[in-house]
Amino acid sequence: MIDKIVWTSDGSRDSLDALNYAVNLARIFGSEIVGLYVIPDYFEVPTLDEFPSTELDLLASWIKEKESKGSDRLKSIAEDLSSRGIKFSTRITQGVPYLKIIETAEELNADLIVMGKGRAEEKNILGATALKVIRRSRIPVLVAKMDKSKAEIKRILIPSDIYNIRSRDLELALDFSKDMGAELFSLNVVVTGEGKYPPEVIERMRGNAYDKLTQTLDDEGLGKLIEPVVTTSKNAWMGIVDFVKEKDVDLIFMNSYQGGKFRREEFIGSVAERVVQEASCPVITVKPL
Numbered sequence: 001m002i003d004k005i006v007w008t009s010d011g012s013r014d015s016l017d018a019l020n021y022a023v024n025l026a027r028i029f030g031s032e033i034v035g036l037y038v039i040p041d042y043f044e045v046p047t048l049d050e051f052p053s054t055e056l057d058l059l060a061s062w063i064k065e066k067e068s069k070g071s072d073r074l075k076s077i078a079e080d081l082s083s084r085g086i087k088f089s090t091r092i093t094q095g096v097p098y099l100k101i102i103e104t105a106e107e108l109n110a111d112l113i114v115m116g117k118g119r120a121e122e123k124n125i126l127g128a129t130a131l132k133v134i135r136r137s138r139i140p141v142l143v144a145k146m147d148k149s150k151a152e153i154k155r156i157l158i159p160s161d162i163y164n165i166r167s168r169d170l171e172l173a174l175d176f177s178k179d180m181g182a183e184l185f186s187l188n189v190v191v192t193g194e195g196k197y198p199p200e201v202i203e204r205m206r207g208n209a210y211d212k213l214t215q216t217l218d219d220e221g222l223g224k225l226i227e228p229v230v231t232t233s234k235n236a237w238m239g240i241v242d243f244v245k246e247k248d249v250d251l252i253f254m255n256s257y258q259g260g261k262f263r264r265e266e267f268i269g270s271v272a273e274r275v276v277q278e279a280s281c282p283v284i285t286v287k288p289l
Helices: 013-029 052-082 097-107 128-136 168-178 197-217 236-247 270-277
Strands: 004-008 032-040 087-095 112-116 141-144 155-159 185-189 227-233 251-255 284-285
Touching: 004 013, 004 097, 004 236, 013 032, 013 141, 013 168, 013 236, 032 052, 032 097, 032 284, 052 087, 097 112, 097 128, 112 128, 128 284, 141 251, 155 168, 168 185, 168 197, 168 251, 168 284, 185 236, 197 227, 227 236, 236 270, 251 270, 270 284
Parallel strands: 004 032, 004 112, 032 087, 112 141, 155 185, 155 251, 185 227, 251 284
Antiparallel strands: 141 284
């Protein structure tokens, strides 16, 4: 199922954490990992003509040095992983990072892009490159988090729409859970907003949603494969994030948005974006077909 993984390397701590997940998946699925390093383009091509030749020489020297360091880093990783029986190849390119990541993954027919969140450890915010890759990539994207020191995956969560269970994220999660022997949870969040509903009303709402989710899973023949869960929260992303912490979930699968004919190609829903930013575990975002 996962034959080829593109792992994006920039030498940062979180990209190395992401590599741990790529390696774990490669072991399970027998995948090849392609380590990709993109040297950023900082200047538009027309602008280069305005620089003196000496500054252009410095820029060329800088690019050459970055390429050399990136090559050495990937070569060292390749040697280490090869000694452990992991298929690992490297690629170095230059350009706009998020575009090159997507372009390379598509060119290689990759099944998964694995990357770090791209910001300082103390900040729970996605970097621009990670966010742009999620928005544009048709290939599923796993964004790793440093909060999780181990890359083992024992519990997988799918936030579910009780009226549209059979979605692309669910199909991928089913394959993952089968090969990993992981528990699979289907979570529906009953959104209460800021309304001060009586406890008995909230419980009735939760119970009705649970009955509907359970029936839907049974109708799809998934009742024995997925554990249905319903929780209540003032908004959807908080309900998902809180459940992840409570159950110590290791991986989330979710569509980058809920579909719809008016969605743009470069789009990520507000719930998916906040979950990727705030969840304590990695998230694999999947663009709906």
